[in-house]
Amino acid sequence: MKNERTGCNTELIYERDAYVTHFTSVVLDAFETTEGFIALELKESCFFPEGGGQSADEGFIDGCPVTDVQRVDGRVLHTVKIEDGKHFAPGQEVTGEVDFALRFLRMQNHIAEHLFCGIANQRFGYDNVGFHLSDVVTFDLDGPLTGEEIASIEEKCNEVIWENVPVIVHFPTPEEAAGMSFRSKLELEDGVRLVEIKGYDLCACCAPALRSTGEIGIIKVIDFMPHRGGTRITLIAGRDAYKDYRMLDEETGELMKLFSAKRNLVADAAADFSQKSLAMHAQITELKKEITALYIREVKDVIRARNDGDIIGMIYPAADEVQSRNVINECVKDYDGILCIFRGNDADGYRYVCGRREAGEYSLKELAASMKKAFGGSGGGSEIMIQGSAPAKKEIIEAFFQKEEK
Ligand SMILES: [Zn+2]
Secondary structure, three states: OOOOOOOOOOEEHHHOOOOOOEEEEEEEEEEEOOOOEEEEEEOEEOOOOOEOOEOOOOEEEOOEEEEEEEEEOOEEEEEEEOOOOOOOOOOOEEEEEEOHHHHHHHHHHHHHHHHHHHHHHHHHOOOEEEEEEOOOEEEEEOOOOOHHHHHHHHHHHHHHHHHOOEEEEEOOOHHHHHOOOOEOOOOOOOOOOEEEEOOOEEEEOOOOOOOEHHHHOOEEEEEEEEEOOEEEEEEEEHHHHHHHHHHHHHHHHHHHHHHOOOHHHHHHHHHHHHHHHHHHHHHHHHHHHHHHHHHHHHHHHHHHHOOOOOEEEEEOOOOOHHHHHHHHHHHHHHOOOEEEEEEEEOOOEEEEEEEOOOOOOOOHHHHHHHHHHHHOOOEEEOOOEEEEEEOOOHHHHHHHHHHHHO
8 A cells, every 4th residue: 555645655664753763574575686785665664765855764674684765656765785595475474684883874854954054044045955964964045044044053952952852753645735834845746745854944854864853962063065056064963973083183183282282272383383394494504504604615625625626525414405406506607527516315315416517537426326236226407417325335335436536
């Protein structure tokens, strides 16, 4: 017998009572869908089929996992994974069990959305024109809202939660519904079923509903953005919001330790740290310029001591690549030989830059090859500048340049 209002063969128990989790029923139809899976149509069911932006309930029928529940042409079909050679046939009695923890979590989020949209509707006249429930609740309102307005709706929602007002499900006749004023969304597929949050909202809905707003626990908007002339809002409620709070509390605790800051002053401490590090960075840049000038002075002293066109190798452990190039570019202006600057240390190895004013008889590629032989690593470049790595000890590098000088 088809239910006149829902148009289904199945009596949908969750529509009247979302807290019934165990039920017995009779199989109306059973057929294999893919190998190992069977579609079951039951006389009555507690399973909510996917709809209105919300996923299907999960659970078991006769001990076999229910992997999906869909409405197909006015039928509610439970996809069941066959286990232990289980067999299902029309007329057979079965027992079902819905995963209530998951159901309750979704009810918290779903009724949270009703409450938020109800209050947004009361205050601004906006309608919900899109809804999706996954790890978070996302919905679209058809008008613009500022951050302050959203915060104010959110605050009111939480006050209504603490008021613990009843959530009531109504099944008005079409004639009664015609005379009623209620919010209607895309999820409206059946004859009218209304979910009322006493005093705050009345909305057409097909999903399981909580008994009172207190069960929502808490509502927190975590994101919003303008969307097609309206506002897209993302919120979390209940256990999801608690989990989010716990995660944020742990993060805050880590930051408090890192910045030695009080709980409510972590952002100030981070801003202060960021400002100090920018100042420090500017100072380091200045110091590097000063140190580069000292390197240049020292290298020029070495050049003056023996301007014989040989290869000069210098090790400046803390220098960087830019400094090395600057020293070479400055010093080869009045030196006919090759100048190599090494940076790094024995533990991590060294990197080098070698340069000269113009191409000479002894090519830099030749030098790169002999350094590769002496130090390992790799290197290459142009006729006037090469760079590479030297995973060798300091004394090996120093000995190499003493030998080259001869
Ligand atoms: Zn709803």
